[in-house]
Amino acid sequence: MEEEQFEHEEPCDEPLETAAPPTLLKALNHIMGPVLDREHGSLLYNVTNCRNIDPGAVLLFWYAFELAKRRGRRARIFGRGELIAELAEHFSHYRGDQPDDASTTSRGLYPLRSIQNEESMLAELDEWSRSVQEGTTASPEQVALWQMQIAEVTTNAFQHGPMHKKRETMPASIVAGKASGQCAQLAALDFGSTIPRVICEVASKHGISGGDDSLIEFACGKGITSRSVRQNQGAGLYSLVQTVHENGGTLQILSRNGLVHFCSGQVYGECLPCRHDGAPALDGTLTVINLRI
Amino acid sequence: MTIDAREVVGAGFPPTEGERLAVWLMEQGDLDWHDLTIDVRRCPPALLISAFFNAFLQKIFEVEPARLELARSIKWQPTFPFQEKNIKEWVDAFSPFTPTEC
Numbered sequence: 278m279e280e281e282q283f284e285h286e287e288p289c290d291e292p293l294e295t296a297a298p299p300t301l302l303k304a305l306n307h308i309m310g311p312v313l314d315r316e317h318g319s320l321l322y323n324v325t326n327c328r329n330i331d332p333g334a335v336l337l338f339w340y341a342f343e344l345a346k347r348r349g350r351r352a353r354i355f356g357r358g359e360l361i362a363e364l365a366e367h368f369s370h371y372r373g374d375q376p377d378d379a380s381t382t383s384r385g386l387y388p389l390r391s392i393q394n395e396e397s398m399l400a401e402l403d404e405w406s407r408s409v410q411e412g413t414t415a416s417p418e419q420v421a422l423w424q425m426q427i428a429e430v431t432t433n434a435f436q437h438g439p440m441h442k443k444r445e446t447m448p449a450s451i452v453a454g455k456a457s458g459q460c461a462q463l464a465a466l467d468f469g470s471t472i473p474r475v476i477c478e479v480a481s482k483h484g485i486s487g488g489d490d491s492l493i494e495f496a497c498g499k500g501i502t503s504r505s506v507r508q509n510q511g512a513g514l515y516s517l518v519q520t521v522h523e524n525g526g527t528l529q530i531l532s533r534n535g536l537v538h539f540c541s542g543q544v545y546g547e548c549l550p551c552r553h554d555g556a557p558a559l560d561g562t563l564t565v566i567n568l569r570i
Numbered sequence: 571m572t573i574d575a576r577e578v579v580g581a582g583f584p585p586t587e588g589e590r591l592a593v594w595l596m597e598q599g600d601l602d603w604h605d606l607t608i609d610v611r612r613c614p615p616a617l618l619i620s621a622f623f624n625a626f627l628q629k630i631f632e633v634e635p636a637r638l639e640l641a642r643s644i645k646w647q648p649t650f651p652f653q654e655k656n657i658k659e660w661v662d663a664f665s666p667f668t669p670t671e672c
Contacts, residue, residue: 395583395586396583399584399614399617402614402616421615421649421652422615422650424614424616425616425618425619425656428615428616428617428619429619429621432583432585435583436585436621506585507628510624510660510664510665512624512659512660512663516620
């Protein structure tokens, strides 16, 4: 059998996690960097010594692989043990090789999937709530509250959906999650217009200047809406931030070049540089919600 | 009178379902909106988000603007206290979109 040759091997000895800014930036650079910053060559991500890959990082892997494929490049992940088994489970679920089953749910795993259309959104979120219910001791009320908040985010993603050129080739959003013990994480990546792009005009009218992080933070304020969807009142993101705050959890939003982290009532923002070709750090929005049980 | 919302709405996109409920209510000619409770306990929690209620109220405003204030007084019967609090907040804060805002 011919041995596969990869031009770039990306060894990763650290956890690939997205729950806090430093780790998210590391994961973003490690996973997306080789695809975006190098134009040629096949890629091998070596995660043999990596201790953890959280659902947000799984989404970044999906995106990196998607971009590599579009550019005619090969990309693989190499590893062993439970970590690579779980990663494989995410990807085979995405491809439809492995339907949701009781064992997945009972382990609190909510494997990678795309939410292709508005109609399937509620069913997919219901699936997530079952994995949280099975994988943790969260009460039905807690789970219902989180379901509601996540629906606010995914509804926004559809309302400000993919721009025309992206719509034909990308799913509206992809999601993955995991719940165990004292915490639950849900990560969503959508390929909509991005928060900074949607809100910039309104922000400018409010005298908000600054980078994409300032625009995202502004968009999370009470009653802030672009009104690009006529009935919207600016309640969705604001109430998500409030819920995460009351829960003692964290929320990370990476949209275009803005990264905003909400934790313990504090907000941390950072404006990321564009890629070498002028492209934004992420041409979409990654939302990572970490909740405490 | 109490209406079970699940008999009217499905598990589709929340704004679409909110509009569906509004249209259905406006079509019920003999319904007294002064004493109306909508039971949403059988609706999925992910349906009962701000976009559902905003779309519901916006649709009423667009079709029968005179009924908007009456629609705000409708009682909602959800499963959990946080839902009741949220719904009240969203309904009270709702400000209809008018073309002049363009």
